Amino acid sequence: MMENEWMDEIAVLVDETRDVIVCSVDDDGCPNAKAMFKMEHEGLKVFYFSTNTSARRTQQFLKCPKASLYFCGHEQVNGLMLVGDMQVCQDHENKARLWREGSEIYYPLGVDDPDYSVLKFTARSGNYYHALQKHSFTVE
Amino acid sequence: MMENEWMDEIAVLVDETRDVIVCSVDDDGCPNAKAMFKMEHEGLKVFYFSTNTSARRTQQFLKCPKASLYFCGHEQVNGLMLVGDMQVCQDHENKARLWREGSEIYYPLGVDDPDYSVLKFTARSGNYYHALQKHSFTVE
Numbered sequence: 122m123m124e125n126e127w128m129d130e131i132a133v134l135v136d137e138t139r140d141v142i143v144c145s146v147d148d149d150g151c152p153n154a155k156a157m158f159k160m161e162h163e164g165l166k167v168f169y170f171s172t173n174t175s176a177r178r179t180q181q182f183l184k185c186p187k188a189s190l191y192f193c194g195h196e197q198v199n200g201l202m203l204v205g206d207m208q209v210c211q212d213h214e215n216k217a218r219l220w221r222e223g224s225e226i227y228y229p230l231g232v233d234d235p236d237y238s239v240l241k242f243t244a245r246s247g248n249y250y251h252a253l254q255k256h257s258f259t260v261e
Numbered sequence: 262m263m264e265n266e267w268m269d270e271i272a273v274l275v276d277e278t279r280d281v282i283v284c285s286v287d288d289d290g291c292p293n294a295k296a297m298f299k300m301e302h303e304g305l306k307v308f309y310f311s312t313n314t315s316a317r318r319t320q321q322f323l324k325c326p327k328a329s330l331y332f333c334g335h336e337q338v339n340g341l342m343l344v345g346d347m348q349v350c351q352d353h354e355n356k357a358r359l360w361r362e363g364s365e366i367y368y369p370l371g372v373d374d375p376d377y378s379v380l381k382f383t384a385r386s387g388n389y390y391h392a393l394q395k396h397s398f399t400v401e
Binding site for chain 1: 292328
């Protein structure tokens with residue numbers, strides 16, 4: 122496949138994925154994973170997630186920002202891993218950006234609830250698998 | 262929910278999951294993830310996967326056996342993480358156990374192809390999420 126065909130296929134997978142697998146490293150150095158709802162993203166470079174500050178995963182990222190995202194295709198045998206860093210954002214702008222109707226169920230004190238954080242993932246590189254083919258790339 | 266209701270729900274999720282997200286740690290200490298076909302398992306304690314010895318993930322587990330598996334529910338908002346260790350098995354018995362019709366596409370030299378390995382995951386603990394509820398447990 123040509124580079125642009127790979128990237129088109131990857132863009133479709135990212136668009137169609139509702140739940141992204143967010144991976145962190147725990148205190149014992151073990152990889153951890155949890156599905157999180159994909160809220161907003163800028164291409165393949167930046168992804169935003171809404172979470173509780175007190176959540177175990179948030180605390181892990183505060184200690185160690187090393188992260189990856191995994192997008193799992195269900196129809197075909199394909200998958201995308203993006204590797205990068207996860208920043209825990211507490212600023213009003215990022216928190217307002219992801220605030221939705223119903224968010225108060227999770228964060229009863231509103232947008233500035235200290236138990237509400239935004240996880241901002243920035244990708245460095247990616248690996249895409251489709252059947253037996255592989256495509257590795259850097260994310261500019 | 263009662264303990265046995267949780268475990269029943271978890272067993273259904275594991276049964277219905279075709280592709281398990283297998284998480285490792287790379288040379289930079291970053292979490293990595295890849296979907297792998299669930300081949301055989303013994304309850305929640307042991308899971309087996311077939312893979313190339315030369316595959317990046319196999320090489321990561323040879324250096325660092327820390328691993329987790331993630332089972333992502335698609336209908337409901339539920340997910341299971343199992344944390345444990347991944348052993349790379351090269352013995353004939355384990356390799357014969359996972360050999361299937363068509364395996365020669367991946368491992369042309371047959372069951373004893375040195376580029377064929379079995380990944381054997383043994384769980385220590387689990388975390389199950391369903392909507393806003395969480396259930397943590399040890400795996401005996």
